Amino acid sequence: MDKILVHGGNKLRGNVRISGSKNSALPILAATLLTKDPCTISNVPDLSDIHYMLQILSQLGASVERASGTVRTQAEEIKSEAPYDIVRKMRASVCVLGPLLGRMKEAIVSLPGGCIIGDRPIDLHIKGFEALGAKSVIDHGNVHLSATELRGAEISLRGKQGPTVLGTDNVMMAATLAKGTTIIDSAAAEPEVVDLANFLNKMGAKIEGAGTRRIVIEGVKELHGADHSVIPDRIEAGTYLVAGAMMGTEVRLQRANPEHLACVIAAVRESGYEVDTIADGVRVRGNGSPKPLRLTTEPYPGFPTDMQAQMCALLCQTSGISVITETVFPQRYMHVSELKRMGADITLEGQTAIIRGVPRLSGAPVMASDLRASAALVLAGLQAEGVTEVNRVYHIDRGYESIDEKLNALGARIERVKV
Numbered sequence: 001m002d003k004i005l006v007h008g009g010n011k012l013r014g015n016v017r018i019s020g021s022k023n024s025a026l027p028i029l030a031a032t033l034l035t036k037d038p039c040t041i042s043n044v045p046d047l048s049d050i051h052y053m054l055q056i057l058s059q060l061g062a063s064v065e066r067a068s069g070t071v072r073t074q075a076e077e078i079k080s081e082a083p084y085d086i087v088r089k090m091r092a093s094v095c096v097l098g099p100l101l102g103r104m105k106e107a108i109v110s111l112p113g114g115c116i117i118g119d120r121p122i123d124l125h126i127k128g129f130e131a132l133g134a135k136s137v138i139d140h141g142n143v144h145l146s147a148t149e150l151r152g153a154e155i156s157l158r159g160k161q162g163p164t165v166l167g168t169d170n171v172m173m174a175a176t177l178a179k180g181t182t183i184i185d186s187a188a189a190e191p192e193v194v195d196l197a198n199f200l201n202k203m204g205a206k207i208e209g210a211g212t213r214r215i216v217i218e219g220v221k222e223l224h225g226a227d228h229s230v231i232p233d234r235i236e237a238g239t240y241l242v243a244g245a246m247m248g249t250e251v252r253l254q255r256a257n258p259e260h261l262a263c264v265i266a267a268v269r270e271s272g273y274e275v276d277t278i279a280d281g282v283r284v285r286g287n288g289s290p291k292p293l294r295l296t297t298e299p300y301p302g303f304p305t306d307m308q309a310q311m312c313a314l315l316c317q318t319s320g321i322s323v324i325t326e327t328v329f330p331q332r333y334m335h336v337s338e339l340k341r342m343g344a345d346i347t348l349e350g351q352t353a354i355i356r357g358v359p360r361l362s363g364a365p366v367m368a369s370d371l372r373a374s375a376a377l378v379l380a381g382l383q384a385e386g387v388t389e390v391n392r393v394y395h396i397d398r399g400y401e402s403i404d405e406k407l408n409a410l411g412a413r414i415e416r417v418k419v
């Protein structure tokens with residue numbers, strides 16, 4: 001298991017190329033199961049979560065070839081049961097449910113457990129599949145879906161915490177091959193949902209309204225192969241935006257889409273940093289006297305929960321009192337106790353974090369607990385005095401392509417050590 005040593009205090013300057021979006025690539029790869037034809041997906045990031053998804057596709061019977069960032073798949077004949085040993089490694093494996101149900105009218109996938117960022121139910125996914133006419137049974141830890149045929153329906157996917165991203169993806173994928181029209185109300189509007197809908201439409205699906213709260217899907221008999229390039233990763237871009245604000249003289253995020261980052265850019269600007277749109281992405285410049293912020297995470301287009309931990313790291317050393325409220329995953333504060341070990345002054349009150357800026361953080365051994373929390377610890381380490389040792393780095397490798405190399409190319413000093 002690798003660990004990362006971050007030597008704090010180095011200024012950042014230069015260009016960083018933003019990779020393809022993990023959260024787009026995962027459902028798009030799953031969607032290739034909807035057709036017997038070959039599909040070519042490019043700009044696929046090299047991440048462990050992507051490797052798990054490719055393994056799941058292979059085990060379901062698809063042929064999978066990968067050359068640098070391009071993946072070719074062909075799911076000529078497939079099974080409807082996904083193997084537990086791989087599925088359990090990644091919660092996003094649930095996004096094979098929709099394509100399997102759509103094409104095979106049956107899907108057996110092990111039920112995801114909770115995870116460190118809280119309870120992760122799939123009741124809304126199941127509600128959507130049932131509205132399309134599927135029966136669901138939970139048995140021996142698996143969810144078993146079956147239908148004689150899928151019929152279009154009007155479905156609300158609004159849960160207690162708002163819309164569901166993978167739930168919207170899943171129901172949209174199954175509904176492409178249902179008879180008649182499906183309307184998803186309270187749909188997730190994340191750019192990754194739009195990217196998936198664009199890919200499905202290239203495959204012959206008839207989807208309108210992706211990116212709004214109401215998606216309309218006209219079912220078709222079958223889908224065909226298609227080629228698609230995955231959008232840039234807005235959360236990776238947001239993470240480097242925060243790194244650039246913290247330690248940058250000037251950092252350019254090449255290929256970052258400023259529209260997808262609007263809320264994050266607005267927050268970083270409000271804190272006093274200079275952020276501009278440039279020809280091939282976004283540029284951020286440091287600021288000697290940043291201001292504290294009040295932030296609330298919300299479904300897109302609101303401030304993303306996947307950027308909450310990184311903003312927390314930024315605000316730890318911003319003088320004054322900042323307040324973050326997490327509404328999407330109210331328990332998503334595992335990074336807080338680790339940041340406190342580095343000298344941060346953060347008080348948690350339910351789903352709200354009150355951050356009193358301190359003049360310095362000091363490097364310490366810390367434990368990565370989930371993907372974005374790990375990124376926050378690396379960011380805090382860039383600013384801290386001395387060395388921050390981030391353990392359990394496999395979490396970070398799930399979602400950041402070569403984070404150590406990319407930050408080092410900007411001027412950071414990060415070592416990856418095999419333990």
Ligand code: UD1
Nearest residue numbers: 023092119120121122123124125159161163164165166328
């Ligand atoms: C996706 C992202 C994840 C991001 C999250 C919210 C991927 C692979 N992951 O996760 O990075 O943090 O969106 O933007 O794209 N919920 C229910 N019932 C359900 C499903 C969800 O109550 O059936 C709740 C969840 O517990 C959570 C909220 O709805 O409180 C949003 O979760 P959801 O949008 O489903 O997250 P994911 O799609 O799993």
